[in-house]
Amino acid sequence: MFSDKEAMEKMIEEILLFIRYAVPEEEQVSARDYLELFHEDQFALTVIKEYYRNLPDAREESLLKISVIEQKEQVFLLLLSTANHHYLYLTNDEEGTFLGEYEKGVVDSHILSFFDYPDQKAFSKAHSSTEGYREYLPLERMNERICPSCGTKAGDMHTLGCPVELCPWCGGQLNHCNCRFEQLGVEELTDETKLEKLEEKLEKKGRIAYATEQRPSFLKE
Numbered sequence: 405m406f407s408d409k410e411a412m413e414k415m416i417e418e419i420l421l422f423i424r425y426a427v428p429e430e431e432q433v434s435a436r437d438y439l440e441l442f443h444e445d446q447f448a449l450t451v452i453k454e455y456y457r458n459l460p461d462a463r464e465e466s467l468l469k470i471s472v473i474e475q476k477e478q479v480f481l482l483l484l485s486t487a488n489h490h491y492l493y494l495t496n497d498e499e500g501t502f503l504g505e506y507e508k509g510v511v512d513s514h515i516l517s518f519f520d521y522p523d524q525k526a527f528s529k530a531h532s533s534t535e536g537y538r539e540y541l542p543l544e545r546m547n548e549r550i551c552p553s554c555g556t557k558a559g560d561m562h563t564l565g566c567p568v569e570l571c572p573w574c575g576g577q578l579n580h581c582n583c584r585f586e587q588l589g590v591e592e593l594t595d596e597t598k599l600e601k602l603e604e605k606l607e608k609k610g611r612i613a614y615a616t617e618q619r620p621s622f623l624k625e
Contacts, residue, residue, distance in 0.1 A: 415449050422456035423466075431466035438467060441542045448540065451493050451500035455484055460491050460502060471537035474519045475553040476567055481510075481519060483537055490534050506534060538563075548616040556614050564603055568619070570612040 416439065423435045442448035448470060455467055465486035473492070474481040482493045483506060490506035494515060503510060509528040510516055521527040538555045549558040554566035562569040570576070573583040585591060587605050588598060 412444065412446055412449060415446075415453055416443060419449065419453050419456055422453070426456055426459055426464055427466050428464055434468065435466035445543050447495070448542065450498070451482060451484070451495045454493065454495075454500035454502065455491070458502060460489070460505070463489060465489065470540040471534075472540050472553070472555070473531065473537055476519055479518070481515075482540070483534060485534065506531075548619055551614045552619065558616055559613055561611055561613050564599070564606075568614065570618060572606065572609040572612055 419439055420436065423432060423439070427435045439452060442452065451470065452467060459465075463486070465488060467484055467486060469483075469485040471483040471485070472480060473483050478496050480495050482495060482500075484491045484493055492503040492506055492510060494501045494503055503512070503515070509524050509531065510519075510521070511524050513523075516523060516527055519527075521530070541550070541555070550556070551562060551566065551568050553568045554563035556562055556566075565579070567577060567579045569578045571578040571581050571583050573587070574581050576583075578584060584593065584602055588601055590598060593599055593602065
C-alpha cells in the first residue's frame with residue numbers, strides 16, 4: 405500500500421509521462437510549471453491526470469488554468485482551460501470525469517439536477533461566458549480559512565449564491581432553506597431583480613461572514 409505522499413508522487417510521475425508524449429515540445433515547460441503548483445494537492449492532481457490521460461478530442465495542449473464553476477457537497481464542476489479551448493470536468497477527491505467542451509454546456513440530466521439546473525438551456529444561460537469564475541488555488545481544499553466553494557477568506561462575506569453561506573434567519577444553509585423564498589414571497593428566484601431584492605434583505609438582516617466552522621465536515625476529516 406502507498407502512503408498519501410507516495411501515491412501523489414506516483415501520480416505526478418504518471419502525469420509527467422503523459423505530458424512528455426501528449427504536449428507539444430514548445431508547451432512542455434508551461435505544462436510542467438503548472439503541474440508543479442499542485443504537487444501537494446491530490447484533488448487537483450486527480451483532474452490534471454484525467455485531462456492529460458485522455459486529451460479532449462486528441463488536442464495536444466498544455467493545461468493553463470483550473471476554475472471552479474459549481475460546488476455542491478464534495479462534488480466540483482470545474483472549467484479547465486488551455487490557450488485555445490475550455491472544458492468541463494466533474495470531480496471529487498477520488499476521480500475526475502470529462503464532460504465535454506464548455507461551449508456545449510452540461511447535457512447530462514442527472515448532473516444538471518444535482519446542481520439545481522432544470523435543463524441544459526438553463527445552464528447555458530447562466531454560464532454564457534468563461535469569464536468571472538474564481539481560479540482554483542493550490543491546496544485551498546486544505547486551508548480551513550478559505551471557503552471551499554467561493555474562495556472568500558474567513559471574516560469576509562461569501563459570494564452571493566455560495567452553498568456554504570448560512571441563512572441569517574434560520575441558521576441553515578441559505579441555498580437549501582426556504583427563507584429566501586419566504587422573504588420575497590415567491591416560489592423561485594428567476595431573475596436579477598429578485599436576486600437584488602434578496603441581497604438587500606440579507607444586508608438589512610445581517611449576512612453571516614465565512615468562518616472556519618462553516619466548512620463542510622467532509623473537508624475537515
